Amino acid sequence: MDVIKLKTPVLDRLTDAEFYEFCQDHRDLRIERDATHQITIRPPASSETGSFNSELISDLVIWNRQHKLGKTFDSSAGFTLSTGAMLSPDASWVAQARWDALAADDRRGFARLCPDFVAELLSPSDRLTDTMRKMEHWLGAGARLGWLLAPASETVFIFVPGQPVRTIQGFDQLLSGEPVLPGFALELRRLRY
DSSP states (O other), rough: OOEEEEEOOOOOOOHHHHHHHHHHHHTTTTEEOTTOOOOEOOOOHHHHHHHHHHHHHEEEHHHHHHHEEEEETTTTTTTTOSSEEOOOOOOEEEEEEHHTSSSHEEESBSSSOSSEEEEEEEEETHHHHHHHHEEEEEEEEHEEEEEEEEEGTTEEEOOOOTOOEEEOOOSSSEETTTTTSSSOOEGGGGGGG
């Protein structure tokens, strides 16, 4: 199944609550909505991409349990951004103080905040240009650090507000999350094909 993009007057009028219900009714799909209310539907990730995502989220969770600095989220979590977009990164982290400041109702749906850290894994079916745009959207909404990991080419694109995108080539190294994720480093070799 290819990526499907939908934009209709009916979908444009969905409230956040109705959009949340739409997503709950179609849990087997990865659904996002941009600031113009265009809905993007993607098929589930491939097994290999899912395995890479598992490695990434496992390391992030272990780091967070040790440091107790915030909340981690996997690819099933959606966030409603200040632009009205609802996006879902492959892995993310929110500082504890920011999470605690959310009302309980905001935590139950698609939380109304942008994660401090987001990571996207480029799967074989993803287009680099689309995913780069998504990373820019995360930064524009308030992310303090973003990683776009491309296992097929062993490339990492690092996004930091106010700085040009930095590119790292080769997965024979550790990728540091400093200063946003103090002490966190991802062993890139675990994401090799």
